[in-house]
Amino acid sequence: MFPLRPRSAPGSLAMAGPCALLLLLDGAVVSRSGLGATFLTSGAVVSGLAAGTLYAYRAGREWPAAALAATAATVSLLMTSLVERTVLQRTPGWAELLGLLVLLCLTCRYGRRLPLVLTAVGLFVAVVRMQGRAPALTDLPVLDRIDGLFTLLPIGFALLGGYLRAEDGRRRAATERVRQSERLDLARDLHDHVAHYVTAMVVQAQAGEHTVERDPGMARELFANIERTGQDGLVAMSRMVRLLRDTGDAGAAPVAPAMTTVEALVHRFSSPGQHAWLNVADGVDSSTWSPQLAKSVERLVQEGLTNIRKHARTATTVHVLLATEGDRLVVRVRDDAARSQRGRMRFGPSGFGLVGLTERVAELGGELTSGPMPEGGWELAASIPMR
Structure with missing residues (x-):
């Protein structure tokens, strides 16, 4: 069964603000050079790919979403290799880091099994490799007491995605139980309505067959009852069809006491x-x-x-x-x-x-x-x- 899909795009909008702020922070510390511009571009690209991945999952396109996430991991790995060969950068690229972590969380929550494994491994490696272009943790307040930060972060976001995936599964199972209960209830109603009206029509038709010659007046009355019963049955069926087709309560038929x-x-x-x-x-x-x-x-x-x-x-x-x-x-x-x-x-x-x-x-x-x-x-x- 496919995972639940995001139903709107508030996540992308919510992520845009922090990513913009982190890009400004990155721009304040990188050098004014071609390498610095490439560094900022990498962060913007990864953040944009994260938003695109969310939209792809929203549209139910798991493989395109996995391709976007894999592209983001590739861009980050290439940027890390460029920085390591050129200069010791004083920031890992905070916007890029956030984008990768969000992608990892999205992948673990919504991805299918095969693309999930392939993409999650690439994203995990990309985050771990970013430690090579980060300043020494001893230079950062609070973080200087955390060992293996760039390993703990992707593990934490992957676990968060797994937890949200499990919650989606529980919510999906609860929804299915409700739907199954409604289907059973409608099946019982359908049986009751059809059996009641059709049985009445059949019984009266059988009685009319035996009385049509002996008592034409009673036979006419029986056939009139058959017509009335059939009309009542059609009304009941129409009411049930409306209940099945209507998604809201506004058009629901009034219920008799x-x-x-x-x-x-x-x-x-x-x-x-x-x-x-x-x-x-x-x-x-x-x-x-x-x-x-x-x-x-x-x-x-x-x-x-x-x-x-x-x-x-x-x-x-x-x-x-x-x-x-x-x-x-x-x-x-x-x-x-x-x-x-x-x-x-x-x-x-x-x-x-x-x-x-x-x-x-x-x-x-x-x-x-x-x-x-x-x-x-x-x-x-x-x-x-x-x-």
Whole structure:
């Protein structure tokens, strides 16, 4: 996986000021000669290459960035060789030194493995070789007590780059976990929406096929319900697509209250010969629910009703119950179909519905159960903490 790329250029701008000051410092101590001009030019070139390398990494061009860094190391090594053969310079070139150290840090943070090794070695050698054109450390305040300064500096900046690289990796992993969680959440939503609306359409179409000759009026009503259900499904799909396409919150569709959504689900479920009832206990207040709890309740009711349409065709009465037990919300979806009459519909079970519900409820610290009731019928039940 590619490393994280810098998203803007504040680093280049921040480095420009110190490099300019260091170039002025270098210009104050070098001789007024061709060699001095070459010395200052070398510092300016290395600083400019450091800025160019940052831009190259920002554009995702790792190899051009490595080439720029290698060029900077080569320029510095050539300058060091020229100074060593000519005169004993009284400064290593502070702007050039800063540029090399920044390049080393950038390379260790963003470079790929092969260009990282090749470039980092060249930059490290270039910094170490600069000690040959520096004044004796005993002549410098504070630095006179540090042994191997030109070895410690590149090691420190390389470690800094490695640390930032590790932080990038941790941030990338955290981002991927969030994206994976969102993908799973959207997959569960997609399954719930498609299964709910398509199942309702298929069941009503099958019923209409058997009643079209016997009771044309009921058949027309069923086909009208199919059309309405299909339109509702398209609206739900359009809303989900907008959520996937929108990057901000400004264009997000308004979210209906959870109890309103539950009431609409139960109302749409009722059909000739199969009635659904919603019973809400006095202690239930949906306005106090967290968004996660509200969404889980909606999905529980939706999945329970969808499974009844799939597997409990003979059910005549469906009850959706919402109540509280202490600090927990209890949601039950029950039907009165006999166990021996279940599963006659020709629907291939995907298994994803209950799996998604189990994950949702478990994330909130709740429990989900599904099975036959002693008095007959089937129940999907969940107990979820409200806090």
